[in-house]
Structures are given as C-alpha cells and as structure tokens.
Amino acid sequence: MRLIRLGEPGTERPAVLDDDDRAFDLTPVTRDIDGGFLAEDGIARARAALAAGELPALETAGLRTGAPVARPGAVLCIGQNYAAHAAESGDAPPKQPVVFFKTPNTVVGPYDDVLIPRGAEKTDWEVELAVVIGRRARYLDSPEEALAHVAGYAVSNDVSERAFQIEESGGQWSKGKCCETFNPLGPWLVPAGEVGDPQRLGLRSFVNGEPRQDSSTADMIFSVAFLVHHLSQYLVLEPGDVVNTGTPQGVALSGRHPYLAPGDVMELEIDGLGAQRQELGKA
Missing domain, CATH: 3.90.850.10 (Fumarylacetoacetase-like, C-terminal domain)
Incomplete structure (x- = not known):
C-alpha cells in the first residue's frame, strides 16, 4: 500500500494505491494525509479499510499528484x-x-x-x-x-x-x-x-x-x-x-x-x- 494525494494545490484528496497500482479514495477514512491522520493510527486504518473493500475506486487520469503529506509543520x-x-x-x-x-x-x-x-x-x-x-x-x-x-x-x-x-x-x-x-x-x-x-x-x-x-x-x-x-x-x-x-x-x-x-x-x-x-x- 502506498499513500498519495491527488488534485490541484490546496484541494488534493487522499488516496491509496494497492499492489496492483489501483487507486482508491481515502476520504471515507480521512480528509487528508496530514499529521493528525498519522498520529491517530491512520496508516493502519487505511490498510484495514482497503483490505475490507470499504474504499471506492478512484479514476486518476488527468489528476495532478501533490506532495504525499499535507502541510508539514517542519x-x-x-x-x-x-x-x-x-x-x-x-x-x-x-x-x-x-x-x-x-x-x-x-x-x-x-x-x-x-x-x-x-x-x-x-x-x-x-x-x-x-x-x-x-x-x-x-x-x-x-x-x-x-x-x-x-x-x-x-x-x-x-x-x-x-x-x-x-x-x-x-x-x-x-x-x-x-x-x-x-x-x-x-x-x-x-x-x-x-x-x-x-x-x-x-x-x-x-x-x-x-x-x-x-x-x-x-x-x-x-x-x-x-x-x-x-x-x-x-x-x-x-x-x-x-x-x-x-x-x-x-x-x-x-x-x-x-x-x-x-x-x-x-x-x-x-x-x-x-x-x-x-x-x-x-x-
């Protein structure tokens, strides 16, 4: 599993890529991939949601790839x-x-x-x-x-x-x-x-x-x-x-x-x- 953020600057949406490079929308789990998400065991929650089939597929064609972490404090x-x-x-x-x-x-x-x-x-x-x-x-x-x-x-x-x-x-x-x-x-x-x-x-x-x-x-x-x-x-x-x-x-x-x-x-x-x-x- 890999975490990625897709969309224009300031409006990126969180997503995950599985081992077959398929993208899935992570918004059912979090608004963004940021410090709060990481601190609250977000990666484990994302992995569990992906394994359970709870994340909708996401079409990535034409979407910009943002930095994978939003708003680092430092x-x-x-x-x-x-x-x-x-x-x-x-x-x-x-x-x-x-x-x-x-x-x-x-x-x-x-x-x-x-x-x-x-x-x-x-x-x-x-x-x-x-x-x-x-x-x-x-x-x-x-x-x-x-x-x-x-x-x-x-x-x-x-x-x-x-x-x-x-x-x-x-x-x-x-x-x-x-x-x-x-x-x-x-x-x-x-x-x-x-x-x-x-x-x-x-x-x-x-x-x-x-x-x-x-x-x-x-x-x-x-x-x-x-x-x-x-x-x-x-x-x-x-x-x-x-x-x-x-x-x-x-x-x-x-x-x-x-x-x-x-x-x-x-x-x-x-x-x-x-x-x-x-x-x-x-x-």
Missing part, C-alpha cells in the same frame, strides 16, 4: 550526510549532524515545475530519502526506539541555490534552501513497515536524461534511526514533520556538472519509493 534537513558528498563540497565528514530547515511552503508535488529564483546563478539538485514522522518524538532514549516514530518514507529533492546558500548566506544556508518550489516530495508516502531497512535503498538522479547521482542510503554517515534520536534531543518532532536525510555525491556543486538552467529536467528515484520529475522554469 521540514528539517541534514547536510553533508554522505562522506563523498562532503568531500566534493570541500569539507571533512561532519562529526555531528549538520541541521538546517526549509520552510514548509517549499514542499510541492513530485511533478510540479521548479522555479529558478530571480538573481540565481547556481541552482542545484539533491536526491534525498525523506523521513515522515508518525509519532511525537521528544527526548527519545536511544536510536533503537527511533524508527517506531517513523510513519514512512518518500523521495525528496532538496533543491538548492548555491550562490544564495554559500556566497550570500551570512553563515546560514536558508537563503539558498527556502526558495519557492524548492522541495518536491513524493510521489508516494510508503509506510515504514513496507520499506524494511531504510539503510539499504538505492537512490539516483538524472538531469536531461544524463546520470548525476547513483548511491545507496547504506553510505549515510548518520542513519535514519540515529538522526531521529539525535534531533529529538534538540527539538520536538511532530507527526507529519519531514526530515530530509542528506544527498550523495554527484551534484553540480562538485564542479563536475553544470548548474541547472530553465528548460532542464530533473528526474529522481529511490528503490521502492517511486520516481519524480520536474522541469525548471523562471520565478
């Missing part, structure tokens, strides 16, 4: 969480997780256009495993209990404007991370129980059909379990929050590839979590 991001990416950025691997935030309104659908900001010079792609929180996480005792607080996983594109991030940052990264449309998410939210080990997922990106990134979450410096536990020592993770867990090597910042330009197409995929595609436009 989007937390981990920087330089793959050693090779840290190296291509010119830095040593971090000894502690590098944490920054994106504004929640950066989150858009997996096939929505991405807008290059006015004055931008170095717009970059970043395929990442997104962790969606399902239970409130506050001062967790250990990484071993952290995964029980994860609702599921999705593909995320942590789009970045490097000139804003580095040259105009004043020491913080947010200027280059919070531009509108800078966090395509989805297409699906896959429940954690159906993903298995989040540290064994291949992830890849392409620009105009040419390979850019090709790695595995096994190469993360800090695992999903470690990150959720670590973050809970400094802040409270709420249901529906999104954690972007870092990107592998192969971004334009490395100097090995050109930065993005209007008309370019980004494609990103993670094993078992689906694929997304965005065209670059101008803000």
